[in-house]
Amino acid sequence: xxxxxxxxxxxxxxxxxxxxxxxxxxxxxxxxxxxxxxxxxxxxxxxxxxxxxxxxxxxxxxxxxxxxxxxxxxxxxxxxxxxxxxxxxxxxxxxxxxxxxxxxxxxxxxxxxxxxxxxxxxxxxxxxxxxxxxxxxxxxxxxxxxxxxxxxxxxxxxxxxxxxxxxxxxxxxxxxxxxxxxxxxxxxxxxxxxxxxxxxxxxxxxxxxxxxxxxxxxxxxxxxxxxxxxxxxxxxxxxxxxxxxxxxxxxxxxxxxxxxxxxxxxxxxxxxxxxxxxxxxxxxxxxxxxxxxxxxxxxxxxxxxxxxxxxxxxxxxxxxxxxxxxxxxxxxxxxxxxxxxxxxxxxxxxxxxxxxxxxxxxxxxxxxxxxxxxxxxxxxxxxxxxxxxxxxxxxxxxxxxxxxxxxxxxxxxxxxxxxxxxxxxxxxxxxxxxxxxxxxxxxxxxxxxxxxxxxxxxxxxxxxxxxxxxxxxxxxxxxxxxxxxxxxxxxxxxxxxxxxxxxxxxxxxxxxxxxxxxxxxxxxxxxxxxxxxxxxxxxxxxxxxxxxxxxxxxxxxxxxxxx
Amino acid sequence: xxxxxxxxxxxxxxxxxxxxxxxxxxxxxxxxxxxxxxxxxxxxxxxxxxxxxxxxxxxxxxxxxxxxxxxxxxxxxxxxxxxxxxxxxxxxxxxxxxxxxxxxxxxxxxxxxxxxxxxxxxxxxxxxxxxxxxxxxxxxxxxxxxxxxxxxxxxxxxxxxxxxxxxxxxxxxxxxxxxxxxxxxxxxxxxxxxxxxx
Numbered sequence: 001x002x003x004x005x006x007x008x009x010x011x012x013x014x015x016x017x018x019x020x021x022x023x024x025x026x027x028x029x030x031x032x033x034x035x036x037x038x039x040x041x042x043x044x045x046x047x048x049x050x051x052x053x054x055x056x057x058x059x060x061x062x063x064x065x066x067x068x069x070x071x072x073x074x075x076x077x078x079x080x081x082x083x084x085x086x087x088x089x090x091x092x093x094x095x096x097x098x099x100x101x102x103x104x105x106x107x108x109x110x111x112x113x114x115x116x117x118x119x120x121x122x123x124x125x126x127x128x129x130x131x132x133x134x135x136x137x138x139x140x141x142x143x144x145x146x147x148x149x150x151x152x153x154x155x156x157x158x159x160x161x162x163x164x165x166x167x168x169x170x171x172x173x174x175x176x177x178x179x180x181x182x183x184x185x186x187x188x189x190x191x192x193x194x195x196x197x198x199x200x201x202x203x204x205x206x207x208x209x210x211x212x213x214x215x216x217x218x219x220x221x222x223x224x225x226x227x228x229x230x231x232x233x234x235x236x237x238x239x240x241x242x243x244x245x246x247x248x249x250x251x252x253x254x255x256x257x258x259x260x261x262x263x264x265x266x267x268x269x270x271x272x273x274x275x276x277x278x279x280x281x282x283x284x285x286x287x288x289x290x291x292x293x294x295x296x297x298x299x300x301x302x303x304x305x306x307x308x309x310x311x312x313x314x315x316x317x318x319x320x321x322x323x324x325x326x327x328x329x330x331x332x333x334x335x336x337x338x339x340x341x342x343x344x345x346x347x348x349x350x351x352x353x354x355x356x357x358x359x360x361x362x363x364x365x366x367x368x369x370x371x372x373x374x375x376x377x378x379x380x381x382x383x384x385x386x387x388x389x390x391x392x393x394x395x396x397x398x399x400x401x402x403x404x405x406x407x408x409x410x411x412x413x414x415x416x417x418x419x420x421x422x423x424x425x426x427x428x429x430x431x432x433x434x435x436x437x438x439x440x441x442x443x444x445x446x447x448x449x450x451x452x453x454x455x456x457x458x459x460x461x462x463x464x465x466x467x468x469x470x471x472x473x474x475x476x477x478x479x480x481x482x483x484x485x486x487x488x489x490x491x492x493x494x495x496x497x498x499x500x501x502x503x504x505x506x507x508x509x510x511x512x513x514x515x516x517x518x519x520x521x522x523x524x525x526x527x528x529x530x531x532x533x534x535x536x537x538x539x540x541x542x543x544x545x546x547x548x549x550x551x552x553x554x555x556x557x558x559x560x561x562x563x
Numbered sequence: 564x565x566x567x568x569x570x571x572x573x574x575x576x577x578x579x580x581x582x583x584x585x586x587x588x589x590x591x592x593x594x595x596x597x598x599x600x601x602x603x604x605x606x607x608x609x610x611x612x613x614x615x616x617x618x619x620x621x622x623x624x625x626x627x628x629x630x631x632x633x634x635x636x637x638x639x640x641x642x643x644x645x646x647x648x649x650x651x652x653x654x655x656x657x658x659x660x661x662x663x664x665x666x667x668x669x670x671x672x673x674x675x676x677x678x679x680x681x682x683x684x685x686x687x688x689x690x691x692x693x694x695x696x697x698x699x700x701x702x703x704x705x706x707x708x709x710x711x712x713x714x715x716x717x718x719x720x721x722x723x724x725x726x727x728x729x730x731x732x733x734x735x736x737x738x739x740x741x742x743x744x745x746x747x748x749x750x751x752x753x754x755x756x757x758x759x760x761x
Contacts, residue, residue: 051741054728058648061728065653187749226746355753356746392727392737396720399701401628401693406636410736410754 008034008257010554011279011294013264013309016115017540018527018547019300020242021158023250023258025551026298031558032255034292035247036262036281038301039090039111042118042243048233049084057083077492078108080119080231088112088119088231094442098449105450106491107304113260114243115302116494117540119231122212122239122359123384124164125537126155126175130370135533138378141332141427142503144532145513148175154545154552161249162240162544163218165360166210174365174382174537181215182208183224186354188346188387188415189362195476204367204472209360209384212240212541221245228357239359261285263443266313267297267322267523276322276523282443296522296554296563300547303528304333304433307499308448310525311435323500323517329510331432332498333452334534337381337423339486340462342469344478346387346415353389353412361386364419364472366536368464377460381423381536383469389413417478421465424536425490426457427498452490462487495539497528515550522563526550611651612659613643619682620666621646621718627686627693628722634736637726645725646718658717665714669696 009031012022019035026033054060063083068076075081075089090109099105110116129148135141152175159178168176185193185208193206213230214223221244222236230239237244250256261284268291270277278293299306307330313322321329364383368374389412395405436449454462466483473481490496503509506518515530517523526547528539557563610618625637625646637643650659669692673681677688684692696715703710710716726732733739738754 053730053733053741055730055733059653060645060724062653062724184746184748190748226743227741349749351752352749353752354746354748355750356743358746392723395723396716397704399697401697401719402690403630403632406629406632406736412752 007278007293007295008032009294009558010034010296010298011036011292012298012300013279014038014115014299014301014305014527015113015247015258016110016242016300016302016527017117017120018543019115019298020117020246020250021544021547022298022300022526022551023242023256024161024246025548026554027250027253027255029551029555030255031555033250033257034294035250035256035258036264036279036292037111037113037115037258037260038263038284038305039113039115039260040284041113041260044233044235044243047087048235050227050229050232050234052084052232059083074106075108077106078119078494080121081108082229082231084229084232085119095447096439096441097447098436098439100449100451103451103453104489104491105452106489107448107450107496108491108494109302109305113247113258114241117241118233118243120241120494120540121538122230123363123538124159124162124166124177124210124212124541125363125382126177127151127535127537127539127542128173128175130173131533131535131537134379134535135427140378141533142501142505142508145502145504145509150513151542151545151549154549155541158541158544158548161219162212162245162541163214163221164210164212164541165215167207169205169207169365171205171365173370177210177541179210180218183211183213183215183358183360184208185362186358186387187349187352188417191346191349192387192417192473192476192478193362196472199475200367200472203371204468205365206472207363207365209363211360213359214238219245224359226356226358228359230359263445264301264309265289265443265445267299267309269313269315269318269322269520271315271317274317274520276520282445284443287443295558296524298547298550299523299525299529300527303497303499303531304448304450306525306527306529307433308435308445310500311433311448312446318519323510323519323523325519326506326508326510328429328501328508330434330499331429332427332501332532333431333433333450333490333496334425334427334498334531335452335490336425336493336495336534336536337454337458337462337488337490338420338493339488340423340465340484341383341385341418341420342466342473342481342483343416343418344470344473344476344481346417346476346478349415368461368468374464376464377457379424379426379457379461379536381421381461381465383419383421383465383472385417385419387415387417389415417473417476419469419472421462421469422493422536422538423458423461423465425534426455427501427533428455431490433499450491454490495528495534497531497534497539500525500529501532502530503532514553515546516553524550524554610644610647613647613650616682617663617666618643618647620669623682623689624693624718625722625725627689628719629726635731637722640726640729640731642722642725642729645729646721649721649725658712661712662714662717665718668714 010033012035015037132144136143164177165180167182224238263282268277276297311321366380368380392409431452433448439447500510502511515526622643625642629637670680700716
């Protein structure tokens with residue numbers, strides 16, 4: 001064990017969406033904060049690659065297949081792990097995990113300053129009162145200790161800083177954000193939107209995606225210039241990431257110490273004070289061990305990494321993992337289902353096309369179990385989608401070659417509209433992670449074994465999505481309507497959450513209503529691990545709001561000397 | 564590890580953009596300078612795997628698939644070099660062997676039909692041979708059989724990908740803008756379609 005470092009007011013583990021917010025809020029409140037990031041530092045000027053054209057890459061953007069197969073067989077299943085952005089995804093050989101037989105789980109991970117906020121899909125939706133009340137209403141999982149009204153001001157707070165573009169709709173099941181102007185709906189999408197509105201009115205609504213991308217200059221960051229590949233970085237800081245927004249704000253306070261290459265092996269529990277004393281860190285480069293002390297510890301390492309750290313933090317008082325007196329730590333793992341929906345061709349508009357690469361699509365807010373009760377499943381799903389015209393790539397599936405073929409490919413293909421469902425996953429004790437007793441990662445830290453599969457409710461919803469998507473396309477007058485339903489394993493939606501859930505009762509949950517560990521009051525978990533249910537909306541905006549709210553609570557408690 | 568070492572590590576990790584110091588105009592200047600330093604990897608070097616004969620056949624096939632018209636074709640886009648890199652470093656052993664076998668079979672078919680190797684045929688004869696191969700791919704597709712292992716299907720995929728992602732293909736044929744600056748939701752159809760992404 002290396003020598004102990006000086007004590008910080010706060011230690012934040014992780015520098016992604018949640019960690020960046022914790023760093024900003026805690027330092028701006030005057031706390032001397034250490035941010036520990038397991039991965040390397042990122043220099044936007046050198047590492048961002050969004051404007052590098054295909055021909056500058058050896059494999060023209062197809063990726064180094066052999067390297068991907070050998071070093072990133074899991075990560076490569078994510079669409080964003082391309083030739084330019086593969087460096088933002090972990091090396092699967094250095095970062096192994098196990099899965100139960102017959103239960104594949106694709107764990108997509110980013111270990112660097114900025115975490116997955118560099119490559120995230122940026123879709124940003126508030127959760128609603130029906131979402132926070134769902135567990136109580138139907139008895140699955142435990143009741144959320146908070147309701148929408150508790151989080152609403154914190155959604156306001158994080159949205160004003162992050163910048164969320166979108167359209168206000170006034171829907172109960174999808175509350176509006178503090179919006180920047182919405183991105184435009186293209187003419188084929190407008191055609192479908194109009195047709196769906198004629199048939200379904202307010203029941204099924206199509207709106208432009210709500211996204212953490214600036215449509216106007218905002219807080220020293222430039223409006224989007226529609227280049228397209230956001231997951232490769234953004235030198236104009238136009239989309240929200242911790243690297244683009246919260247970490248610079250935290251750095252500007254002079255109170256943040258950011259330490260990359262710092263693998264947190266465990267949270268150190270002090271039996272004398274019954275508190276977390278700090279964290280034990282392995283330097284990822286030198287392999288040296290050291291300990292940092294903090295008055296409060298925030299775990300923001302991603303849902304499963306934060307859970308893994310807690311499961312690996314064993315003591316006499318907590319033999320099954322820190323803060324696990326309930327036995328629920330690691331359990332109730334959820335993700336969203338995806339890849340079920342329909343495609344159709346939009347008639348007409350042959351002389352029209354969209355110009356520019358809009359890094360955003362359409363959204364259909366949840367409509368199942370909103371207006372009435374569905375006989376086959378609880379809760380619901382939303383659709384994401386878009387309409388576009390294929391370019392040259394369709395030529396690989398067309399007959400012919402030669403000058404006429406080349407000329408034909410100058411014209412775009414037909415307008416195709418796609419709707420893709422994102423379904424809520426119920427919290428179930430039987431979906432869980434544990435420490436694999438036989439495997440360690442490159443830094444000697446025991447790894448997770450994941451047991452996760454979709455349940456009946458999710459499968460039932462997956463059957464409904466192609467039907468309702470096809471109904472909407474039919475209502476709009478689309479042709480060649482093709483329903484699809486692909487059984488993608490959990491994990492791939494990268495909305496994994498729930499393994500250190502919030503709840504009212506310390507007997508059945510790990511965290512209280514302020515993301516504070518029931519058992520260890522100076523320990524907070526504010527990333528996806530804390531979620532008590534999954535709703536069907538993309539969850540990152542809620543992690544931001546929960547983190548900011550927990551930080552304000554910590555600052556208040558410290559001022560009252562109650563922490 | 565001593566504290567000052569730890570701090571040194573910390574300082575090395577600080578490469579964050581500084582807000583406030585950068586107005587959006589400055590961000591744009593930074594974006595342009597990065598755009599300007601974009602590297603080009605096409606160099607005149609030897610071939611990794613293609614023999615002289617294979618290279619000549621691949622070059623000819625690619626130009627027949629995407630010929631020079633009012634814009635340059637596959638030869639100008641150096642599709643043959645892309646094929647060389649993909650064969651050597653991207654395809655697996657089976658795929659590479661199948662592709663090589665496809666080149667041999669092309670010459671064999673040519674010899675059987677016309678009595679000479681493929682490269683010595685008149686262009687119309689070459690086109691005729693390719694049309695037959697293309698029809699085989701279409702038949703597979705219509706029978707809902709996999710097409711990717713058919714030699715001509717693979718060659719066509721390599722040609723299209725290599726051409727349209729080349730500098731010539733992207734800038735002269737597609738006239739793509741890497742930074743469109745705006746999103747027009749209902750623009751007249753223009754070459755290059757919706758932009759950079761395919």
